[in-house]
Amino acid sequence: MKLALMSDFHLGYNEDSFEQARNALISAKKQADVILIAGDLFDERIPTPETIHKAISIFKEVHEDFNPPIEIENLDNSFLEVKKPILVIYGNHERRSKNLVDIIRLLEKANMFINVHMRKLMLKKEDEKICVQGVGGVPQIYAKRVFERINLTPVKGCFNILMFHQDLKELMPFSDNILSIADLPGGFDLYIDGHIHWKREIIEGGKRIILPGSTVVTQMKKNEMEPKGYWLFDTKTKKTEFNTIKTRPFYLIEIKVNEASSDEILKRMKEELRKVGSSEEKKPQVKLKISGTLKPGLRSSDISLESVAAEFPNILLSVSKEFRSEDLKQKIEMLRKLRNEKxxxxxxxxxxxxxxxxxxxxxxxxxxxxxxxxxxxxxxxxxxxxxx
Ligand SMILES: [Mn+2]
Structure with missing residues (x-):
């Protein structure tokens, strides 16, 4: 069976989010028997009707001519309305408490896809069987306990997949109270983890974990410069292949200055931006990070970026200025902390x-x-x- 593994569309974050999720899904339906989406399909807990409307249009388009010869059986006897093998879970962005309806449950009701959160599904194609179990995103501090409590076990005679949406200690060793790979239940042939926005494949302690990464840039970090797309996984050969989708180009450029004047800074910025060019059909998104020290007497707010913006109308530019000076440093620290804790x-x-x-x-x-x-x-x- 060919599986398409993807994640973190963040529909509604911006226009790119729709277009790029669609690119991934339309490409995947031509190549895969099953599409698995590991959470954060939406950016907001309560998406607007406009966002939901666009999302439904995309999924309807995916449904057209997507009829792989897959039989789906529900091993826990809950009612299954949808017959298309598009399996999803909710992420931390969509999660609502148990008694409230989240957008994933809502769209499952509308037949857009199957919610595999706390479910056990068997998918058959000829003589092949795969079994998919899912756990939606939970607050990081509870993740370890949740996995302990639900104690998932693989199904005999199947290729077993566990799909979830959490941070992993192995990728962020400096954070406490984070789920680690050792905390995941053993015995599954493949683990798919959403939440982390750049693609990775990790094999540790006998567990094979695939992170599809997001289809849209939301965090403007260095890792987001990597190509985005989805994985194709062949359950027979156990081989993976990453399919890159068309996305808006993103560049993170760092400039370091020393006792610089305003003119010098503007000159350096323009030099860097000229390298980006604007030949691409989509305006590239650039984040310029300037740091270092300014000439005595010059304040960060004295540097006017108007001439830069005027010279590069075809670049979506955002600039962060982080000049050393104690008072300013504190303010920046606070803002950064707030942003990181968002x-x-x-x-x-x-x-x-x-x-x-x-x-x-x-x-x-x-x-x-x-x-x-x-x-x-x-x-x-x-x-x-x-x-x-
Ligand atoms: Mn996400």
């Missing part, structure tokens, strides 16, 4: 909510649901819950 705002918020509830002697046991209601501004429901 992803875990929910985790931080839940921590605070839990603390406050405990201080006031409330014991709900479902803080997460309450938190989601707070985020969505449903104050009447919150009061009802607290009163009951």
């Amino acid at each position: 992803r875990s705002v929910k985790e931080a918020g839940m921590e605070v909510l839990k603390q406050r509830l405990e201080e006031n002697q409330f014991k709900l046991g479902n803080e997460e649901e309450l938190f989601d209601l707070v985020v969505e501004g449903k104050s009447e429901e919150i009061i009802k819950k607290l009163l009951s």
Whole structure:
């Protein structure tokens, strides 16, 4: 069987997100029997109707003439409406608490794909059988415990796949409380992990883990300069092949200066931007990172970027200036911290909510649901819950 492995479309993040997810899906349906998408299909927990509308159009287009000879059987007897072998889980961006409907469940109901979160599906093609199990994204601090508790086991006589959406300790050794490969249940033939936005293949402790990476640049980090696309995995030969899709070119350029004047900085910036060129049919996206020290008396805000913007109208430019000076350094640190923590705002918020509830002697046991209601501004429901 040929599997297409992809992840992190972040639909709704920008226009590229739709176009590039579509590129991956349309290319994959021509080559694969099964499409697996490892979470963060959407950028927002509650996507706008415009985003959902575009997403449905894309999936409908994928459904056309995508009729691989695959039989799908549900090993846990839950009802299965969709017959197309497009298997997905939710990621941290789509996750809502158990009793609320997330966008993945919603679109499964609309027959767009099959949600394999906490499910066990068997897919058959001729004499071949694969078994797919999935676990949607959970806050990093709970991931280890969740995998321990659900204790997934592979199915005998199948090629076993486990799809999930988490950070991995092996890729970020300096973070604590992160799931590591050793914490994953053993015995699966292939592990597919979303969440990390650059493609990787890791083999460790007998586990083969494939990270499809995102199809769109959202973090403007160096790793995002690598080509984006999806993996094709052949379950017979066990070989992988990465198919690059057409994406907007992205460059991260770092410039270091020493006691520089404004003119010098502008000159260096323009030199670098000329190298990028603009021959490509899509305006390239460039992040310029300037760091170092300025000439005495010159402030970062004195450097006007107008002439740069005027000379390069065909580049989507974002500039970060990080000049050393203690006061400024602190401000930048704070901003950077906020930006880095953006992803875990929910985790931080839940921590605070839990603390406050405990201080006031409330014991709900479902803080997460309450938190989601707070985020969505449903104050009447919150009061009802607290009163009951
Ligand atoms: Mn993501």
